[in-house]
Amino acid sequence: MTMLSKEELEKRLVFYRHYFHEHPELADHEFNTTKTITKILTDWEITILPTQLATGVFAEIGHSDGPTIALRADIDALPIQEKSGVAFSSKNAGVMHACGHDTHMASLLGAAYLLKQQERDLKGRVKLIFQLSEEDNEGALQVINDGQIDDVDAILGFHNTPNYPVDHIGIRAGITNGAIDKFKVTLHGVGTHASTPDKGQDPIVALGAEINALQSIASRNLDAFQAGVLSITHVSAGNTWNILPDTAFFEGTVRTASKQLRQLIKTRFLDIVNYTAKAYQVAADIDWYDGDPSVNNDAKLTAIVRDESSKFATVYEQEQRLGSDDFSCYQERIPGVYANIGNGETISAHNPYFKADDALIRVGVKYFERNALRLLDEL
Ligand SMILES: [Zn+2]
Ligand SMILES: [Zn+2]
Incomplete structure (x- = not known):
């Protein structure tokens, strides 16, 4: 040596x-x-x-x-x-x-x-x-x-x-350091011609509503002195200008510094995604991954x-x-x-x-x- x-x-x-x-x-x-x-x-x-x-x-x-x-x-x-x-x-x-x-x-x-x-x-x-x-x-x-x-x-x-x-x-x-969780959501609607949205169920408008609604968790549900973040980092839907697609997708992550907060955000997340989907007449497929503590x-x-x-x-x-x-x-x-x-x-x-x-x-x-x-x- x-x-x-x-x-x-x-x-x-x-x-x-x-x-x-x-x-x-x-x-x-x-x-x-x-x-x-x-x-x-x-x-x-x-x-x-x-x-x-x-x-x-x-x-x-x-x-x-x-x-x-x-x-x-x-x-x-x-x-x-x-x-x-x-x-x-x-x-x-x-x-x-x-x-x-x-x-x-x-x-x-x-x-x-x-x-x-x-x-x-x-x-x-x-x-x-x-x-x-x-x-x-x-x-x-x-x-x-x-x-x-x-x-x-x-x-x-x-x-x-x-x-x-x-x-x-x-x-x-x-x-x-924060706990890390991950989610993927697919919204299932009904595709149709862009000129006749009433004939389908548009997952893109539902996707927009989901994104905005989910941001209310950090601002409305968390104690101002507690640390938690929910970020949507990837969205995708459709592939051309005159077709409303039948699905829309988003994924992202949640970071939290306490067990209670981790559970609270997950519960609110599931409620918001499911009820917003319902309000917009689409179905939500949610994959939630419990990550590292x-x-x-x-x-x-x-x-x-x-x-x-x-x-x-x-x-x-x-x-x-x-x-x-x-x-x-x-x-x-x-x-x-x-x-x-x-x-x-x-x-x-x-x-x-x-x-x-x-x-x-x-x-x-x-x-x-x-x-x-x-x-x-x-x-
Ligand atoms: Zn590193
Ligand atoms: Zn790294």
Whole structure:
């Protein structure tokens, strides 16, 4: 195993991050990424663990005589054509690391290298989870079903946060991120000639009414101090100018920060869609998908991570936000902490102009390494 100085390691991690950025892969298709991570870890003599999954990498450092702490980084990219203009822009047309998961991977690799150096002194085991498919909210469940967290006592993860300085870490005990639900609705009317709407049942007018009525949930049903969002993100109906179609479609998502609100919005949604459809004489086919729960940080672990992180970064009280992360699936089973590491000034994630700052990798490495050591000491 080659010994790297601190500077050499940092340079190497930036190089890896740029490589991942140039070669992004979509959720569930992270084949080259998986191969690359496996090769790097193997070169560092880190033990790769068996898995039934086609993508994602699981590895361990240390020994089973003590607690097991898992460190998780997500590895997938998004179906976006990059326009950031960075020198290491995506070479994969229509795919981009627009959520900064490339920096998460580089951070976890750095921590893995450093922990491997201290392997003999570890007071237990560190498990590395390079998780597939975060963006489609299915990866964490696949990892769980693969048995990868069965022997894990606690789990740590983070996400980069645009528009916070790179040496700032946001941490909050309890619920930090929103629960995510998804819906698809097809309205069935009766198609007819555009000149004789009375001979059919127009689903397009019903669609317009549905969209407006659904927006009243956030403004009329929610306590002004509670956080909830309902967004309709895709509509479609018809395909020409003189035919009223027989169906219209819309889909979207609901984000909420409490269980009660989650239920309230779902109940109101179903009522509004069904009764509005009835009022407009069309039938509604509703598919509702219960998605991931809220990210919910364990209070005891959060206190430890907050204390340790404040030794190498500025820690602030993270505000609640409605973006989701399937890290929450782990937290339904084992205690965990999910923090937000500043990513400097940039446009928000999931945007073609999004940029992640290489400098956040240094903080990400420390977040994983130092907190893993501390938790091994204290659990
Ligand atoms: Zn994302
Ligand atoms: Zn992300």
